[in-house]
Amino acid sequence: MGNSKEEIAKLKEAVNIEDVIGTYVELEYKLGGKCLGLCPFHDDSTPSMHVHTEKQIFKCFACNEGGDVIAFISKIKSCTFAEAVNLLRQEWCNGSTPPPQHIERREKAKAQKPPATPAQLAAMEASNVKFMRSMYGHHPALARIHEVKLDDHSWMDGNKYHPDCADITQAYVDFEVSQAGGTVPSAFKAMRGRIVFPIRDENNRLVAFAGRTTQTITDENRSYTPKYVNSQTSDLYNKSRTLYGLHLAGEPIRTETFAFLTEGYKDTLAMVAAGFKNTVAQCGAAFTDDQAELLKRYTKRVAVLMDADDRGREIAAAAIVVLHRHGMQTSELLLPPGEDPDSLFRRIGKRAFRSIVAESQLTGHLQALKESTGVDLANMCMEGSGNSELIRMNGEEMTDPLYDPEANGEEGNNESFSVRDPSECRSTPS
Numbered sequence: 001m002g003n004s005k006e007e008i009a010k011l012k013e014a015v016n017i018e019d020v021i022g023t024y025v026e027l028e029y030k031l032g033g034k035c036l037g038l039c040p041f042h043d044d045s046t047p048s049m050h051v052h053t054e055k056q057i058f059k060c061f062a063c064n065e066g067g068d069v070i071a072f073i074s075k076i077k078s079c080t081f082a083e084a085v086n087l088l089r090q091e092w093c094n095g096s097t098p099p100p101q102h103i104e105r106r107e108k109a110k111a112q113k114p115p116a117t118p119a120q121l122a123a124m125e126a127s128n129v130k131f132m133r134s135m136y137g138h139h140p141a142l143a144r145i146h147e148v149k150l151d152d153h154s155w156m157d158g159n160k161y162h163p164d165c166a167d168i169t170q171a172y173v174d175f176e177v178s179q180a181g182g183t184v185p186s187a188f189k190a191m192r193g194r195i196v197f198p199i200r201d202e203n204n205r206l207v208a209f210a211g212r213t214t215q216t217i218t219d220e221n222r223s224y225t226p227k228y229v230n231s232q233t234s235d236l237y238n239k240s241r242t243l244y245g246l247h248l249a250g251e252p253i254r255t256e257t258f259a260f261l262t263e264g265y266k267d268t269l270a271m272v273a274a275g276f277k278n279t280v281a282q283c284g285a286a287f288t289d290d291q292a293e294l295l296k297r298y299t300k301r302v303a304v305l306m307d308a309d310d311r312g313r314e315i316a317a318a319a320i321v322v323l324h325r326h327g328m329q330t331s332e333l334l335l336p337p338g339e340d341p342d343s344l345f346r347r348i349g350k351r352a353f354r355s356i357v358a359e360s361q362l363t364g365h366l367q368a369l370k371e372s373t374g375v376d377l378a379n380m381c382m383e384g385s386g387n388s389e390l391i392r393m394n395g396e397e398m399t400d401p402l403y404d405p406e407a408n409g410e411e412g413n414n415e416s417f418s419v420r421d422p423s424e425c426r427s428t429p430s
Contacts, residue, residue: 207237
């Protein structure tokens with residue numbers, strides 16, 4: 001991986017500066033998306049270093065040190081720019097467990113700071129709920145937007161948000177997607193003017209928000225206009241321990257006995273809109289051990305579906321490594337080059353999208369069988385002859401790595417990791 005301007009921008013987008021600096025400095029979170037801490041670059045007795053979570057920069061107003069996350073690592077490690085970039089990639093962007101020294105610092109900081117009380121956690125969530133209610137997009141009336149003609153923009157009064165795709169609208173309603181106005185509470189200033197994706201934990205608590213810019217990201221504005229901004233890490237929310245959409249996907253995952261794992265919020269919404277309700281997204285650029293353990297409570301089988309580009313393939317490969325480390329079975333699904341679930345759904349429509357996902361499931365399943373058994377079933381199948389039947393016919397001759405007899409309540413029947421049109425899926429409780 002190179003150090004081009006685009007690659008550096010992607011790296012900085014993939015990490016939160018407060019998380020990185022927080023492993024070296026105990027940070028105190030303040031309103032307005034700022035953190036304070038003792039500057040490690042001079043003999044600091046009162047917190048002089050400010051970390052701006054929205055701008056993703058730090059600044060010490062005593063010794064004048066400052067910059068982005070790469071500058072911080074370069075300074076604290078006394079290394080070059082290139083060495084700092086490599087360190088960030090190795091320690092923060094591959095889904096691996098943080099180095100022991102980071103864990104030690106985190107545990108020390110936790111020991112010094114008592115955990116939030118139930119009342120404090122309730123107050124944090126209440127603040128989140130208040131912010132969400134300040135927007136119109138979550139309102140039940142939005143559920144009727146799909147009945148409004150898209151060329152009639154009268155419904156856009158206030159802060160309502162429409163995804164500009166009629167077939168996706170209901171999923172955006174169900175997941176409470178909104179748009180923040182120009183005036184928001186100071187604690188949520190980073191979300192101002194952005195499309196806001198509320199994030200709930202598996203117990204349906206409103207723990208955080210992700211805000212996506214409405215601007216088109218270009219080489220010129222990439223460095224100062226992050227595509228997404230996220231709620232700060234707190235006792236209520238830790239993105240490495242949260243899976244987007246799990247509060248609604250839990251039961252469908254158990255019903256279908258497997259989960260789809262996507263790269264982002266919009267991808268999950270596209271999958272749900274297509275009928276694949278057993279879909280979740282990793283929060284953050286890397287799939288973590290904590291997320292694997294969380295998902296393992298619901299299933300041992302995961303179909304990984306990331307963006308069809310170089311970065312997406314890297315993220316998928318890292319996620320699969322983590323899943324395997326936790327004893328889970330995986331299948332990697334591939335979309336047409338350059339596509340992601342959201343872009344593909346919008347381009348070709350719901351019906352064609354469902355067909356491509358089902359075909360990708362089968363392709364990924366056959367590849368998993370080939371890697372596990374050395375037998376290339378794809379070459380044994382005639383085009384359009386019903387590959388899933390051939391897999392079942394061969395079920396008695398080989399072990400299907402994606403079939404879990406225990407999960408299906410069966411013994412000795414190596415049936416395939418099922419591929420079916422979502423319209424045929426079993427209904428789940430609402």
